[in-house]
Amino acid sequence: MKKRVSSLRQKIFWLRDSVKGNPIKTELNSTQKLLNNSVPDSFSMQSSLEHLLQHAITTTDFYKGCNLLNGLDSFPIINKNTIRDHFDEFKSSKYDVSKCRKVSTSGSTGSPFSVYHNKEKIKKNIADNIYFSEKSNYQLGDFLVYVKIWSDTFSFKKKLDFQLKNMHPLSVFNLSDNEIKAFVSRLNKQSSEVCFIGYASCFEKICKYLDKLKENPITFKTKSIITISEALNDYTRHSVRKYFGVQPLSRYSNNENGIIAQQIEEGDLKFKINDSSYVVEIFDLNSDKKLNYGERGRIVVTDLYNWATPLVRYDTGDVGVMQLDDNKRPYFTEVSGRKLDLLYDTKGNLVPSHLSAKLCKYGQYKQFQLVQKTKNIYQVNLNTDTKIDEEELVKEYKSYFGSDAEIKINYVDDIPLLNSGKRREVVNEYYNSNQLNG
Numbered sequence: 222m223k224k225r226v227s228s229l230r231q232k233i234f235w236l237r238d239s240v241k242g243n244p245i246k247t248e249l250n251s252t253q254k255l256l257n258n259s260v261p262d263s264f265s266m267q268s269s270l271e272h273l274l275q276h277a278i279t280t281t282d283f284y285k286g287c288n289l290l291n292g293l294d295s296f297p298i299i300n301k302n303t304i305r306d307h308f309d310e311f312k313s314s315k316y317d318v319s320k321c322r323k324v325s326t327s328g329s330t331g332s333p334f335s336v337y338h339n340k341e342k343i344k345k346n347i348a349d350n351i352y353f354s355e356k357s358n359y360q361l362g363d364f365l366v367y368v369k370i371w372s373d374t375f376s377f378k379k380k381l382d383f384q385l386k387n388m389h390p391l392s393v394f395n396l397s398d399n400e401i402k403a404f405v406s407r408l409n410k411q412s413s414e415v416c417f418i419g420y421a422s423c424f425e426k427i428c429k430y431l432d433k434l435k436e437n438p439i440t441f442k443t444k445s446i447i448t449i450s451e452a453l454n455d456y457t458r459h460s461v462r463k464y465f466g467v468q469p470l471s472r473y474s475n476n477e478n479g480i481i482a483q484q485i486e487e488g489d490l491k492f493k494i495n496d497s498s499y500v501v502e503i504f505d506l507n508s509d510k511k512l513n514y515g516e517r518g519r520i521v522v523t524d525l526y527n528w529a530t531p532l533v534r535y536d537t538g539d540v541g542v543m544q545l546d547d548n549k550r551p552y553f554t555e556v557s558g559r560k561l562d563l564l565y566d567t568k569g570n571l572v573p574s575h576l577s578a579k580l581c582k583y584g585q586y587k588q589f590q591l592v593q594k595t596k597n598i599y600q601v602n603l604n605t606d607t608k609i610d611e612e613e614l615v616k617e618y619k620s621y622f623g624s625d626a627e628i629k630i631n632y633v634d635d636i637p638l639l640n641s642g643k644r645r646e647v648v649n650e651y652y653n654s655n656q657l658n659g
Contacts, residue, residue, distance in 0.1 A: 227413065230362030230387055248348035255497040256352065259548045269525045270500055276313065277531035283310035284533065293500070293534060298509050298521055300536040302587070305334035312337065316529040326476040336477050339529035346479040346526075349498055356485040356493075357470045359416045359445040366391055366408075368419025369450075370578055393423050394576065394621070401430045405438050414444035417465075421448040421457055424469065426571060428460035443467050447483070449474060452557055473556045475537060478524050482553050492553035494543075498525055501551065502534070503543050514551070517542045564649060567597040567623035576621055577647050584609040588636045592648045598627045602636055 238245045255262055274292070277284040288295040304311055312318060321337040338346070351361065359365070368391045375383075375390075383390060391404065408415055417424075424446070431437060446461060446469040453471040461469045468487040474480040481499055482492035494501055500523040503512045512518045520539045524532045542555040564572050577591040580601065588604040599622055601614070615628045622628070 227360070227362035227364070227387065230385070231360065234361050244344050245347050245351075248344050249351055252345075252348045252352050252497045256493070256495070259550070261496060261548070261550045266496060266500070266525075270523065273523070273525050273528070273531065274533065276315070276528055277533055280313040280315045281311055281531055283307055284531065293502075293523065296533045298504065298534045298536050299532070301334045301538065304336065304530075304532075304535075305587070308335070311530050311532075313529055313531060318529065321529045324476050334477075336527065336530040336532065338527060341528065342524075342526040345498055349480045349495060353472065353480050353483045353485070353495070354445075354447070356483065357445045357447050358467075359418075359447070362387055363416045363444060364411065364413050365389070365416045365418065368417065368423045369393060370576075391419070393420060396423060396426050397570075398430050398433075401427055402438075408441045409439070411441050414442045416445040417443065418447040418449060418472075421451040421453045421471070424448060424461050425454070425457040428457060428464060429571075431464050432460070437464050439464055446470070447472050471556075473539075473541075473553070478522060478527075478532070478535070478537075481520075481522060481537075482556065490554075492556055494550075494552055496551070499523060500525065501543065503541065504536070506540070514544050515542065517555070520556070564591070564593050564622075564647060565596075565651075566621065567625050569596075572621055576618075579617065580614070583614050590636050590646060590648065593651050594629075595651050597623070597625055598629070600629045600631055602631050602633050604633050604636060608632075 235246065255265065270293070271289070274287070274289055274296070277296075278287050278289060279285075284296065316337070316339055318337050321339050322343055323335055324338055325335040354360075365386070365388045367388055371390045371392045395404075431439075443465040444467070446465060446467055448457070448469050449472045453469060458469055461467070470484040470487075471492070472480060472483040473492055474483075479498065480495050481501065482494045484490060485493045502521045502523075503516065503518040504510060504521050505512055505518050517540060520537045520541045521534050522532070522537060523534055540557040541553050543551045544554050545551055564576075566572050577589070580586070580589050580591065580603075584603075584605055584607060586603055586605045588602075590602040592600040592602065594600055599618065601618075603609070609630075611630050614630065618628050619626050
């Protein structure tokens with residue numbers, strides 16, 4: 222019965238798309254054609270790139286000085302700060318932003334900013350999601366548990382949307398031992414297979430809880446697991462396989478772009494690059510020198526579908542290594558994205574590092590950083606021109622770290638870069654690596 226319901230949801234999705242003229246189906250067919258070919262379609266990719274660059278030069282103030290004849294080499298490398306500081310200059314004059322989707326992100330390096338997505342970009346992101354999710358064995362309509370930061374309350378419309386999509390939101394802040402126990406018990410009553418997507422650190426936390434039990438309490442059948450936002454370490458990969466019975470696949474994506482790459486085969490750690498949507502380059506950690514394959518550097522992407530806010534040579538703030546396969550198609554051998562330190566409350570319990578993102582609701586910052594200084598002293602570093610509601614912020618963060626937590630707010634002019642060129646959004650100065658891994 223459950224499978225028939227999932228199949229019905231899938232049919233309804235494609236029926237709605239057909240009524241609108243099959244825009245998503247068309248994008249999906251194009252995406253499948255480009256990504257399933259063992260040999261990259263260089264002509265199609267170059268044509269898409271040239272159209273984007275021409276559009277960026279003629280319709281935005283930021284890129285109007287660039288020369289199309291030199292291709293990408295004429296365009297500067299930009300980052301989150303560039304976009305935030307020149308936001309209006311990035312907007313295309315061809316698009317009414319009121320008809321576009323505004324996408325905001327805290328930024329993995331603690332520099333919040335926003336971009337606009339035009340309708341074509343939104344449809345392409347949906348097609349990409351379908352394509353890469355299917356590679357992990359997830360099908361439209363399957364029961365999906367989504368583990369991430371969710372707002373504290375949901376509107377009726379949002380709850381209905383979850384129900385229609387057959388999705389269950391699980392907050393990273395609801396992963397205490399008792400909450401994990403109750404959630405596993407609830408899923409054990411599911412008659413349908415369960416798919417998961419969520420932060421890698423959340424699956425690590427669930428597995429470390431399961432390690433403490435004499436036997437595995439999971440009896441529900443897991444169909445698919447995709448980890449996002451952080452690198453998937455060996456412990457979590459092997460433990461998820463042990464307890465859930467499936468191999469987790471790591472996805473490299475962000476809010477401002479979409480799915481950039483993903484592991485697609487069990488036992489294969491290579492990341493398939495989504496070159497149907499992006500041109501990906503690797504640059505030196507400390508200079509704007511383009512690197513050769515096999516060298517570790519900054520991941521820089523050009524978004525072929527965002528024409529409302531063109532992002533050409535956008536430094537994602539992440540680090541990776543690319544190689545070429547036998548068909549001259551690039552892939553990632555390594556992605557070090559969104560790497561956050563672990564945080565602990567005053568009793569030594571692990572808390573979600575992503576709670577740093579909750580700082581965003583207290584103001585507009587150029588940069589922010591959450592630091593654990595000692596067992597019970599925490600520091601919030603803010604690079605901002607305006608003061609915030611410090612009392613409310615301290616009150617909220619005490620609820621996460623403990624009533625005996627001492628939370629200091631420090632206003633700074635800058636947050637120093639690491640040697641990698643990234644700023645850490647979360648830092649733990651108290652627990653050394655042996656304690657963290659023990």
